[in-house]
Amino acid sequence: MDNLSNSVRYIKGVGPKKSGHLKRLGIKTIKDLFYYFPREYEDRSNYTTLREAAVGEKASLEVEILAGPQIIKPRRNLSILKIPFRDESGHGYLVWFNQDYHKDKLIIGESYRVNGKINRMGMEYQVMNPAYERVGGEDRLGRIIPIYGLTQGLSNNELSKIISSSIKAYIDLVDEVLPNELRRKYRLIGIKEALKNIHFPSSKEALHQARRRLIFEELLILQLGLLLMKTKTQLEEEGIEFPACSDLEGFIGGLPFSLTGAQKKVLSEIEEDMGKAKQMNRLVQGDVGSGKTIIAAASIFRAVRGGYQAAMMAPTEILARQHYESFLSLFGRYNIRCELLVGSLSQKNKESILEDLREGKIDIVVGTHALIQDRVEFYNLGFVVTDEQHRFGVKQRELFSMKGKRPDILVMTATPIPRTLALILYGDLDISTIDELPPGRKEIETYAVNPSMVDRVNAFIDKQISEGRQAYIVSPLIEESESLDLKSVEELYDNYKNKVFKNHRVGLLHGKMKASEKDEIMEAFKNHELDILISTTVIEVGVDVPNANIMVIYDAERFGLAQLHQLRGRVGRGDYQSYCILINNSRSKIAMERMRIMQSSTDGFVISEKDLELRGPGEFFGTRQHGLPDLKIANLFRDLNILKVAQAEAQLIIDNNPRLDGQDYEGLAKRLDELFREVEIIN
Ligand code: ADP
Ligand code: MG
Numbered sequence: 001m002d003n004l005s006n007s008v009r010y011i012k013g014v015g016p017k018k019s020g021h022l023k024r025l026g027i028k029t030i031k032d033l034f035y036y037f038p039r040e041y042e043d044r045s046n047y048t049t050l051r052e053a054a055v056g057e058k059a060s061l062e063v064e065i066l067a068g069p070q071i072i073k074p075r076r077n078l079s080i081l082k083i084p085f086r087d088e089s090g091h092g093y094l095v096w097f098n099q100d101y102h103k104d105k106l107i108i109g110e111s112y113r114v115n116g117k118i119n120r121m122g123m124e125y126q127v128m129n130p131a132y133e134r135v136g137g138e139d140r141l142g143r144i145i146p147i148y149g150l151t152q153g154l155s156n157n158e159l160s161k162i163i164s165s166s167i168k169a170y171i172d173l174v175d176e177v178l179p180n181e182l183r184r185k186y187r188l189i190g191i192k193e194a195l196k197n198i199h200f201p202s203s204k205e206a207l208h209q210a211r212r213r214l215i216f217e218e219l220l221i222l223q224l225g226l227l228l229m230k231t232k233t234q235l236e237e238e239g240i241e242f243p244a245c246s247d248l249e250g251f252i253g254g255l256p257f258s259l260t261g262a263q264k265k266v267l268s269e270i271e272e273d274m275g276k277a278k279q280m281n282r283l284v285q286g287d288v289g290s291g292k293t294i295i296a297a298a299s300i301f302r303a304v305r306g307g308y309q310a311a312m313m314a315p316t317e318i319l320a321r322q323h324y325e326s327f328l329s330l331f332g333r334y335n336i337r338c339e340l341l342v343g344s345l346s347q348k349n350k351e352s353i354l355e356d357l358r359e360g361k362i363d364i365v366v367g368t369h370a371l372i373q374d375r376v377e378f379y380n381l382g383f384v385v386t387d388e389q390h391r392f393g394v395k396q397r398e399l400f401s402m403k404g405k406r407p408d409i410l411v412m413t414a415t416p417i418p419r420t421l422a423l424i425l426y427g428d429l430d431i432s433t434i435d436e437l438p439p440g441r442k443e444i445e446t447y448a449v450n451p452s453m454v455d456r457v458n459a460f461i462d463k464q465i466s467e468g469r470q471a472y473i474v475s476p477l478i479e480e481s482e483s484l485d486l487k488s489v490e491e492l493y494d495n496y497k498n499k500v501f502k503n504h505r506v507g508l509l510h511g512k513m514k515a516s517e518k519d520e521i522m523e524a525f526k527n528h529e530l531d532i533l534i535s536t537t538v539i540e541v542g543v544d545v546p547n548a549n550i551m552v553i554y555d556a557e558r559f560g561l562a563q564l565h566q567l568r569g570r571v572g573r574g575d576y577q578s579y580c581i582l583i584n585n586s587r588s589k590i591a592m593e594r595m596r597i598m599q600s601s602t603d604g605f606v607i608s609e610k611d612l613e614l615r616g617p618g619e620f621f622g623t624r625q626h627g628l629p630d631l632k633i634a635n636l637f638r639d640l641n642i643l644k645v646a647q648a649e650a651q652l653i654i655d656n657n658p659r660l661d662g663q664d665y666e667g668l669a670k671r672l673d674e675l676f677r678e679v680e681i682i683n
């Protein structure tokens with residue numbers, strides 16, 4: 001039976017050898033061939049004249065043959081065939097190397113379409129190794145030619161032919177996926193026409209229409225798949241319905257500040273989820289310093305008042321301890337018991353915390369990965385928060401929520417991305433965005449300088465410290481590395497403590513120190529017993545010391561945009577004007593571009609968008625392990641406009657016809673079914 005999932009061996013001219021080559025390209029079935037899209041195209045459809053054609057580039061011309069062939073043999077093994085021609089603008093030669101067999105194929109006085117690279121030898125114009133066809137028949141030469149990704153033993157020509165004959169023989173087997181309704185609404189061409197034209201476009205416009213349709217289809221299906229997955233889990237997952245909490249208002253009223261509008265909005269979204277008997281799965285994204293911690297604290301408060309235990313996980317011990325301390329002060333006047341669970345606790349201490357957690361004597365636990373170890377058991381864990389979620393893998397977050405019985409889940413990230421992309425990347429989560437900073441924050445001034453400016457930078461730090469401020473100085477590595485010319489943090493510390501800032505209090509912090517030492521240093525910096533903290537990137541996330549207003553980053557070219565932005569986010573947290581100084585050693589294009597972006601924007605959304613643009617979506621999204629299928633033609637960044645439309649339509653379909661009933665939706669339903677099966681295999 002003819003079937004799209006038949007092997008490529010069914011196609012004429014594809015034997016065991018070629019099918020082996022195709023397999024290396026991931027092509028096994030006829031359908032795979034259809035969906036093996038060209039990497040790019042060569043446009044031969046613009047005819048030009050000899051005079052206007054650019055030397056060194058390929059051009060299509062219409063020429064008349066003037067005389068018979070000349071063959072020159074300048075050396076053994078080299079034979080040059082030349083045939084004189086003219087076009088409307090001048091005279092030239094068609095030239096072939098070692099392909100004398102063309103000599104009798106072109107007839108004097110006849111017109112031909114030719115395509116080849118234009119060359120100039122003195123006064124003579126040449127078209128090198130041209131493809132040609134006689135004028136009169138169908139124009140097959142002046143087309144847009146597909147260029148495929150290839151593998152050894154398979155030429156572009158061969159692959160084109162295989163795809164062309166598979167399309168001729170089997171295109172009628174392809175079913176339409178998009179409902180007519182949608183195709184009409186957006187004037188999308190049918191699938192058969194789209195597939196034909198994506199491989200062998202009849203014109204530029206036809207290619208554009210084919211791409212548009214296929215990109216739309218791919219993004220619609222991706223978004224629908226994600227939405228369906230979400231509704232499925234939401235239907236399945238019964239969750240906790242937390243009772244309303246009348247004390248919450250008082251709790252928030254007791255804060256030294258009032259919440260921003262954005263914080264209020266996000267908190268009410270969380271509250272609404274908590275009040276429902278469904279499991280909450282919510283991501284809060286907000287730029288560094290936007291005030292996510294207090295949102296977590298307020299929701300935890302409600303969960304605890306409702307009679308449940310709550311837990312919050314942070315990626316570093318420093319950050320866990322910081323949260324723990326702010327919780328102590330926030331919850332001090334309530335009868336709420338909060339404990340810290342981190343790897344560095346003494347065995348005895350740990351045991352007693354584990355026991356009290358199990359027995360429900362502890363209401364809130366804040367910790368690191370230590371929280372997800374096997375031995376940690378809860379009495380009735382109802383609410384879990386993961387802070388700086390981009391630092392955790394999907395598995396770790398899952399393990400965390402499995403400590404309770406379908407607890408409500410809140411994840412927080414300071415790497416905000418545009419909503420359209422968040423809908424894809426976090427398709428299984430509901431998203432809240434804190435898009436406003438607390439009032440009174442002054443824009444951080446950012447300067448990228450080269451190492452010759454270090455003395456001036458130090459003078460500047462000196463002045464700020466004399467005025468009572470504090471500074472971070474960050475270096476990328478812990479120990480000196482011989483191969484790389486990086487400042488080791490210890491060398492830097494020595495230099496600052498004993499030479500540059502002999503009169504100030506300088507501390508050192510790095511990942512290899514004992515946890516208790518780290519805590520001591522961090523504590524001292526917080527309490528302003530230190531003026532300067534020399535550190536590695538262990539302070540990258542979360543750390544909050546409002547009096548610190550200078551962030552100096554050595555070897556800034558070593559960091560990506562997201563990381564630079566996180567580091568910079570350690571300052572600008574109080575009322576003081578803050579500064580970020582990037583010491584950049586590199587003149588590479590990408591480093592310069594990053595420095596430029598950092599200097600021109602402090603908005604995390606803008607920066608992540610630029611980051612995405614610079615790195616490309618593949619690498620950007622690669623940081624998150626998920627089971628999303630590969631995109632074959634769409635590009636989440638480039639095709640943002642189509643993505644927006646596809647997302648809106650996917651949502652409409654979910655709202656109006658979640659089961660994809662009706663004949664018009666049959667193709668879509670079938671395709672999604674396949675998709676879910678594929679995803680299950682991947683996961
Ligand atoms: P992040 O979103 O980076 O985790 P934090 O929660 O650490 O930010 O908050 C940054 C700082 O802003 C903290 O010192 C916090 O107390 C303060 N803060 C939070 N919300 C407000 C607000 N509405 N008004 C003033 N300051 C706030
Ligand atoms: Mg934070």
